[in-house]
Amino acid sequence: MQSSATLNSLNLIDSAKEVFDIEANSVLKLKERLGDSFVKAVDIIYASKGKVVVTGMGKSGLIGRKIASTLCSTGTPAVFLHPAESTHGDSGIISRNDVVIAISNSGETSELLNLLPLILRFGVPLIGVTGGLNSTLAQKSDVVLDISVEKEACPLNKAPTASTTATLAMGDAIAVCLLKKRGFSYEDFLLYHPSGSLGKGILYRVDELMVKGDKLPLISQDVSFEDAIVFISEKRLGTALLIDKNSKLQGVLTDGDIRRAVIKHPDVSRLMVKDVMTKNPKTICADELCAKALAIMEKYSITSLAVVDENNVPIGLLHIHDLLRAGVA
Numbered sequence: 352m353q354s355s356a357t358l359n360s361l362n363l364i365d366s367a368k369e370v371f372d373i374e375a376n377s378v379l380k381l382k383e384r385l386g387d388s389f390v391k392a393v394d395i396i397y398a399s400k401g402k403v404v405v406t407g408m409g410k411s412g413l414i415g416r417k418i419a420s421t422l423c424s425t426g427t428p429a430v431f432l433h434p435a436e437s438t439h440g441d442s443g444i445i446s447r448n449d450v451v452i453a454i455s456n457s458g459e460t461s462e463l464l465n466l467l468p469l470i471l472r473f474g475v476p477l478i479g480v481t482g483g484l485n486s487t488l489a490q491k492s493d494v495v496l497d498i499s500v501e502k503e504a505c506p507l508n509k510a511p512t513a514s515t516t517a518t519l520a521m522g523d524a525i526a527v528c529l530l531k532k533r534g535f536s537y538e539d540f541l542l543y544h545p546s547g548s549l550g551k552g553i554l555y556r557v558d559e560l561m562v563k564g565d566k567l568p569l570i571s572q573d574v575s576f577e578d579a580i581v582f583i584s585e586k587r588l589g590t591a592l593l594i595d596k597n598s599k600l601q602g603v604l605t606d607g608d609i610r611r612a613v614i615k616h617p618d619v620s621r622l623m624v625k626d627v628m629t630k631n632p633k634t635i636c637a638d639e640l641c642a643k644a645l646a647i648m649e650k651y652s653i654t655s656l657a658v659v660d661e662n663n664v665p666i667g668l669l670h671i672h673d674l675l676r677a678g679v680a
Contacts, residue, residue, distance in 0.1 A: 369504070370504040370512070373502065373503075373504040373512075373513050374504055374512065374513045374516040374517075376501075377500040377501070377513040377514070377516060377517045378516060378517055378520045380500075380501075380517075381497075381498070381517055381520060381521060381524075384497050388494050388495060388496060388497075389496060389524070389525075391494050392478045392494045392496060392525065393525060393528045393529060393532065395450055395476050395478065395493070395494065396427060396450050396478075396525070396529060397529060397532050397533070399448060399449065399450045399476070400448045401428075401446050401447075401448030401449035401450070402428040402429055402430060402446075402448075402449050402450075403419065403422055403427060403428065403429035403430075403449065403450050403451075403452060404429070404430055404431075404432050404444065404445050404449050404450070404451045404452070404475075405418050405419040405422075405429060405430070405431050405432070405451075405452045405454070406431070406432040406433070406434050406437070406451065406452070406453050406454070406463065406466060407434070407453065407454030407455060407460075407463065407480075408433075408434050408435065408455070408460045408462045408463055409460075409511070410511040410515050411454040411455055411456060411460070411511070411515070411518065412431070412433060412434070412454070413515075414454065414515050414518045414519050414522065415431055415452070415454050415522075416431045417519060417522070418452070418454075418518075418519070418522030418523075418525075418526070419431040421522060421523060421526045422522075422525075422526050422529070425526050425527070425529065425530040425535055426529065426530060426533050426535040427526065427529050427530075427533075430444060432444055432445070432466075434460070434462035434463045434465070434466050435462045437462075437465075437466045437469075442466065442469050445469065445470065445473060445475060446473075447473050447474065447475065449475050450475065450476045450477075450478065451470050451475050451476070451477050451478065452478045452480060452522075453466070453467075453470075453477060453478070453479050453480065453481075453488060453492070454480045454481070454518060455479075455480075455481050455483070455486075455488050456481060456482045456483070456498070456499075456511060456514045456515075456518075457481070457482070457483050457486060458479065458481040458482070458483030458484075458485075458486020458487060458488035458489050459483060459486050459487055459488070460488075463488065464487055464488070467487075467488075467491050471491065476493050476494075477491065477492045477493050477494075478492060478493065478494045478495075478496065479491070479492030479494070479495045479496070480496045480498055480518060480521060480522075481495065481496075481497070481498065481499075482497065482498050482499030482500065482514060483499075484497060484499070496521055498514060498517045498518045498521055499514075500513040500514050500517055501513075555640070555641040555642075555677055555679060556637070556638055556639065556640055556641065557635055557636070557637050557638070557639050557640070557641055557644055557656075557658055557667070557669055558637035558638065558658070558667065559641075560641055560669060560673040560674065560677055560679075561637065561658050561667030561668060561669040561673065562588065562667060562668045562669070562670065562673070563658075563666060563667040563668075566586070566588075567592070567665065567666075567667065567668060568582070568583065568586040568588050568590060568591045568592055568668065569591075569592050569594055569598075569665060570582050570591050570592070570593060570594070570624075571593070571594060571595075571596075572593040572594065572595060572601045572602065572624060572625040572628065573623065573624075573625065574623070574624050575622065575623060575624065576612065576619050576622035576623060576624050576626070576627060577619060577620065577622075578624070579591055579593075579604050579624040580609060583604065583606075583609070588655075588668065588670065589605060589606045589654070589655070589670075590603055590604070590605050590606075590655050590668065590670075591603065591604040591605075591624075592657050592665045592668060593624060593625065593628050594664075594665065598664050598665075599662065599663045599664055600632070600634065600657055600659055600663050600664065600665045601625070601628070601630065602625065602628035602629050602630045602631070602632060603628060603629050603632040603655075603657060604624055604627070604628045604629070605629065605654075605655070608627055608628060608629055609627075611627075612627040615627075632657055633647055633651055633653060633656055633657075634656060634657045634658065634659045634663075635647065635656045635657075635658055635659075635669065636658070636659070636660075637658050637660070637666060637667060641669070641674055641677070641679045642679065644656055644669050644674070645671075645674055645679055648671055648674075654670060654671040655668055655669060655670045655671065656668070656669045
């Protein structure tokens with residue numbers, strides 16, 4: 352017979368799984384309701400010359416803060432306005448070029464409704480995010496996004512749980528669609544995240560940290576394997592960039608290539624470097640961000656990148672040690 356403690360643990364796990372199921376299903380059902388209203392909401396925000404003002408009370412307000420933050424970090428200027436504070440002067444943050452996203456599951460939140468006359472007087476587009484499709488908020492909105500749920504994950508069906516998860520997912524969908532519509536790039540994302548791991552390397556481009564000039568380990572692909580080993584040892588970079596007679600990059604020879612060649616060929620005296628080099632190596636352009644170079648290195652488990660020009664002529668070498676010294680990695 353199982354102990355009461357074990358039964359309690361099992362009940363907890365079952366309860367948690369039920370919460371996941373209810374909230375996941377609530378998000379999935381949003382897909383079935385996507386249509387013209389969602390497209391119109393995204394288009395309104397995209398065409399706006401101002402910012403997005405997100406407002407909501409209680410748990411909806413907390414979700415609204417996150418939506419505003421996500422919009423900002425993906426290229427859409429946004430702020431959060433607390434509905435209760437809005438009637439005490441904070442509503443001055445709304446300008447005539449803005450768009451308002453008002454969040455209320457019921458659509459009848461009194462503090463939020465008190466803000467509507469100002470929004471309507473300014474003629475600011477209003478996007479209502481609500482589960483109350485016949486509510487006051489829905490009736491006053493230019494566009495209504497339906498975030499209704501069959502039930503909350505709370506067993507009392509009272510605490511906002513599934514509804515706030517659905518609202519958050521809707522906000523993320525808006526932000527991501529705007530990101531794609533604006534052509535928001537990897538470099539743009541880093542620009543908005545200069546601190547922390549997301550923004551490492553934002554101040555550095557490849558040409559600022561790469562080895563170049565006389566230090567660049569360039570050697571012909573037609574030399575012997577033994578000569579290439581001597582060359583790599585002299586340059587002390589652990590890599591040689593192998594070029595053809597037109598100075599175009601043909602391959603690289605690394606310490607790993609050397610070890611593999613020695614294991615495979617007991618007699619290396621007649622071996623040519625082009626027979627054992629890594630062909631078609633990963634490369635990067637000099638004007639790319641170092642953060643992108645680091646991502647390539649991590650993806651392919653390599654420690655250096657050849658830097659080439661538009662003609663595939665090597666002009667630099669970027670090593671993981673260069674990134675470490677600069678604090679990029």
